[in-house]
Amino acid sequence: MIRKNIPVFALLAFGLAGVFHAAHAAAGEFAVKSTAIPEMKAVFGQVQSRTVVPARARRGGTVRQVDVTEGSEVRQGQIIATVVDEKIALELDAAEARIQELLSQLANARTELERAEQLFARGVVSQGRVDQARTQFDVATNQLAAAEANKAVIEQQAREGEVLAPATGRVLTVPVTPGSVVLPGETIARIATGQYYLRLSLPERHAAQIREGSTVRLGQRGLRGSAMVETELEGRIAKVYPEIADGRVIADVEVAELGDYFVNERTLVWIPVGSRDVLSVPPEAVTTRHGIDYVSLLTADGPIEIAVILGERFVHADAERIEILSGLRAGDKVLLP
Structure with a gap:
């Protein structure tokens, strides 16, 4: 009876050995070597x-409104505050009144010139009278042009009360509030660009x-x-x-x-x-059991498992590696699953 079972045990042992050998034959090998990694x-x-640029007031006056707060995103040229000067409105009214006055004078000078030319054509007045009327008309025309230019300057001063963002970015600080009195060139906001x-x-x-x-x-x-x-x-x-x-x-x-x-x-x-030399293996070569890390080491007597102490993970040559602090040395061959 025992003699009949011997071939069965022999076949079973032979089959297990074949499976064990095939498993290790299919496993990959990784040669441990020293690798330099950055410290x-x-x-x-x-x-x-x-850059941090200040948005400055272009003229002095009183801050009427502030349209941004700390952290606001602004675009270049955006109006972030308005500075007003009450004298500007009075100067505009005066400039407009001066223009109306000169328009009346210009109309009167044009009428005098036309009358003098008609009388000169009939021989009633001399050429000097016509030249005098033409000069008065030219003077009135030039005075009107000067008054309109002066009004344009005042209007530009009024527009300069708008404080513009010098660049696109984020507002860091706004050191003024509505009602504050500022001078020309004073910082209204600081913008990080x-x-x-x-x-x-x-x-x-x-x-x-x-x-x-x-x-x-x-x-x-x-x-x-x-x-x-x-x-x-x-x-x-x-x-x-x-x-x-x-x-x-x-x-x-x-x-x-x-x-x-x-x-x-x-x-x-x-x-x-700096840099340091480390020994490393692929993460899949490490197995953990009961809190202890092991790797399979290929030796002359066959594969054995040894305990290792792991370090940090890093990437080398586009492949993930894990540092081995203790348990291996350069030249060892580690089995991969």
């Missing part, structure tokens, strides 16, 4: 605007490692985030200033999607300040 330092960056960027201030010891064109990562807004996995945006170091002040080096970072940030808002930034 990132977490700092706080402050959002700045490329141009693209936003990040201003970084780093310790002097990192000055030699900062390079223009390096990629930086931004954390979540609200000063949250203490790990690289919480980054949201990427930027590029656009400029490193050559002067070090108070032991700090200043750098500017360009980020494409900073339009909804507040000016002077701080956010967490990771910036490369």
Whole structure:
């Protein structure tokens, strides 16, 4: 009876061995090697605007109305406030009255000139009388033109009471209120224009490692985030200033999607300040059981599982990798599922 069951157990053992061998034959291999990755330092960056321009009053007077508040979006040429001067209305009335007076004088001079020309044609008056009437008509015409030009100047002064936005952007501050008395050139509002960027201030010891064109990562807004996995945006170091002040080096970072940030808002930034060599494997090579991480290592005696200590995740050559702090060395071959 036992002799009859021996072939069955032998066949079963042979089949299990074949399955085990086929599984490892189908598994991939990954050669562990040292990889240089950037060493990132977490700092706080402050959002700045490329330019902040003031919208100024073009003439003095009293602020009648303010059409914007802090945070308003404005377009170039948009009216943001109105400054009035009560004397302007009186000057316009006086200019209009002067024009009406000169119109009457011009009409009278035209009549005198026509009468003198008729009398000269009949030989009643001399040529000198006609020339005198023509001169009076020309003087009245020129005086009317001067009065109309003076009225245009006063009307332009009235229009200059409209404070216009010098550029498209966001209003930062409005230091005046309706009823305030302002002088010519006084600031009515400050407008942030141009693209936003990040201003970084780093310790002097990192000055030699900062390079223009390096990629930086931004954390979540609200000063949250203490790990690289919480980054949201990427930027590029656009400029490193050559002067070090108070032991700090200043750098500017360009980020494409900073339009909804507040000016002077701080956010967490990771910036490369060097590089380090690490051992890494693909994330799928790691399995976790009971809180311990394992990888399958291919040895001369066959595959074995060893415990490893993991570091941070990163991307190398467009592939995700996970750092191995302990358990592997360069040249090991790891089995992939």
